[in-house]
Amino acid sequence: MPDTAGMKDHVYKILDLVGSSEKSIEDAIQNAVTRASKTIREMKWFEVVQTRGHIENGSVRHYQVTLRVGFTLEE
């Protein structure tokens, strides 16, 4: 929730993404951010909205994390 004063004049747009990974929740977050960064450059922060995943034969097969990502419109 914390903000800093240096960023206070920006208008942010928020994008909702779902990333996935077989390794970890953190890796699923990074995969979503990496993919989105191909078209959106000024992403600044994210918030985890939901954490889910698939199970195969009694093992977690991969994680799926829904993110809200904020990026500045000035860029």
Place this chain on the structure above:
Amino acid sequence: MPDTAGMKDHVYKILDLVGSSEKSIEDAIQNAVTRASKTIREMKWFEVVQTRGHIENGSVRHYQVTLRVGFTLEE
């Protein structure tokens, strides 16, 4: 909520839409999806966020359904 393993490597982007119909809730959902499919091809799933509508002279005039729609970024 269920997912299948075959789709696990995708990154999804989520789009929020409001569709409407005079006939039914299902038709309002389809109208939103039809309209969005003109510019977004790889829509895969939706989730109903809110169901509302208008009333005229004591009758439901039409339904308005807010959807979250997921589509793959790979396309």
Place this chain on the structure above:
Amino acid sequence: MPDTAGMKDHVYKILDLVGSSEKSIEDAIQNAVTRASKTIREMKWFEVVQTRGHIENGSVRHYQVTLRVGFTLEE
């Protein structure tokens, strides 16, 4: 959620209702609106708050939909 500018000066009162129907969710909504229209004339919009129902012998017997209904106080 959408509003139009033409209605912007009204004050609305909100009424919570539960309607039911053996046929469909849409019909339960209409039944609640029809019944309320006997005493309230200027109902303008509704929002579905909850969808429930009864089961008898393994079949859905009827639907029960809780609505918030807005009507203008000017009437």
Place this chain on the structure above:
Amino acid sequence: MPDTAGMKDHVYKILDLVGSSEKSIEDAIQNAVTRASKTIREMKWFEVVQTRGHIENGSVRHYQVTLRVGFTLEE
């Protein structure tokens, strides 16, 4: 939400189910109830928790409804 007095001494167990249908939200609810009724006889009521669905080629392919179903433990 309404209850009646005649059922007041029961203890209910709640079961969460996901049903699906290509036709309608109501049909997805009934499909979940039908399938569950093979092993649970005294289902009494349900509540819709979430409505979702799949999209193929710009059309809603089927609906997926998550239900909470209450049944009496006395049976």
Place this chain on the structure above:
Amino acid sequence: MPDTAGMKDHVYKILDLVGSSEKSIEDAIQNAVTRASKTIREMKWFEVVQTRGHIENGSVRHYQVTLRVGFTLEE
């Protein structure tokens, strides 16, 4: 949440009330229902929305319970 089949054709109106009591949460609920029954006869069910209270000199002075109360419009 449970409903019974015998009441399925009613339309309910929902009223929000706040009752209070120095004795207990149950007594605050009853006080709100008693007061409302002076003008509304066919109240059928209630749901507790919030439980609050006042403190004086380190003791709970009384409880304040917000209820949603459903009553039939047929009466």
Place this chain on the structure above:
Amino acid sequence: MPDTAGMKDHVYKILDLVGSSEKSIEDAIQNAVTRASKTIREMKWFEVVQTRGHIENGSVRHYQVTLRVGFTLEE
């Protein structure tokens, strides 16, 4: 949230209203309260449930605030 002891024996009824204003959120609240005070005298408190508004030509045209208003039944 704070309450005071002096009001502890009242039963409150809660009314949901939507007010609007071209000026400010505060003015939209006051407009709803002013309109409701024509028929309800003993309104005591309000709670903001939702803040919305209309946009015309890239400018906020007016604010729409949904309130819960509590008033004593003793009057």
Place this chain on the structure above:
Amino acid sequence: MPDTAGMKDHVYKILDLVGSSEKSIEDAIQNAVTRASKTIREMKWFEVVQTRGHIENGSVRHYQVTLRVGFTLEE
């Protein structure tokens, strides 16, 4: 919410129940637990999800409490 370290290696299963009582909210909780204990032995904790009830002739006839109950799978 508090947990203690001694129970940290367990896997819990959660069961949702609705209990009722004419006496009090606490008694409705106990009735649900008593009934469930006939088939589930290692119940450890509960959480109240919803408190509701029936009204007859302007009096609370009984309370209905929805619980989440956790029990260990090791037993």
Place this chain on the structure above:
Amino acid sequence: MPDTAGMKDHVYKILDLVGSSEKSIEDAIQNAVTRASKTIREMKWFEVVQTRGHIENGSVRHYQVTLRVGFTLEE
């Protein structure tokens, strides 16, 4: 939710507490307030956030209630 005018100029600080009791929900609330009153004098109101408890041998052993407590900073 109700407030009174006499307290309107205060700034409140809110403290979250968990109290417990073997007797009742009300007693768990009082126990939390009693304990907190050793260091905080001007507690004015509380709100119940969560009601939980422990089960031993199929009986509710005690209740655990999470409270938000407001007190004035002027003292």
Place this chain on the structure above:
Amino acid sequence: MPDTAGMKDHVYKILDLVGSSEKSIEDAIQNAVTRASKTIREMKWFEVVQTRGHIENGSVRHYQVTLRVGFTLEE
């Protein structure tokens, strides 16, 4: 929440934005709308999702308001 009948055939897309202002909550809303209107013409309504802000030396330095903005896809 209110809608009017004249807008019932539109499909809306919803965009999430964060605007900020040193002056007021209303000004932060307008700043977000103004910035978004550079690329989106047919914005019709907004809903406030969250109100936050920065503090410097014990004073509110500016407000940050997260909005959901609806615009018609027909344009």
Place this chain on the structure above:
Amino acid sequence: MPDTAGMKDHVYKILDLVGSSEKSIEDAIQNAVTRASKTIREMKWFEVVQTRGHIENGSVRHYQVTLRVGFTLEE
């Protein structure tokens, strides 16, 4: 929601406050922050949790805003 990188190593403590004002929502926020700044120096951000108020004789008498305020523990 936005954060900046420059503040990323801090641990924040969050404090919940209620401020009030006869003038505006913004003024109620500032009053809470001003009062808290007497004992807490490094407050950095706030989030509005609830907006309420009192009504007297059909007019809003003052606003009451519940805030979550974050401050750094390093100071």
Place this chain on the structure above:
Amino acid sequence: MPDTAGMKDHVYKILDLVGSSEKSIEDAIQNAVTRASKTIREMKWFEVVQTRGHIENGSVRHYQVTLRVGFTLEE
């Protein structure tokens, strides 16, 4: 949230579990799934409902994750 078309005819049952681990959130999820797989074979997906844990001497001692797990009734 994403689903795939291949699984569309199933009815799922949802089970709520709490798993724990001294290592990580992901390990707590896997432990719950491993334990449940002893009696339930066709688990397909999970959703994280709550993440909690114990603290001993100022260190996180272990994580406790509450999951909703979906499995097909066809098996």
Place this chain on the structure above:
Amino acid sequence: MPDTAGMKDHVYKILDLVGSSEKSIEDAIQNAVTRASKTIREMKWFEVVQTRGHIENGSVRHYQVTLRVGFTLEE
């Protein structure tokens, strides 16, 4: 959510904290707990309220986790 009987007579105070880490969500939790343990000794449990983070140049720069932490007042 699980509790054990041995801790049932305590009153807990709840503290909200935000911790951060460049490594993982678990490390951000531990950093908040470590920092708080300098002044609070008897922390017993935590609950994750929100998971957020910063992005720089298309990579997650660090995680920010908001916790509720319970500690006994007896110490």
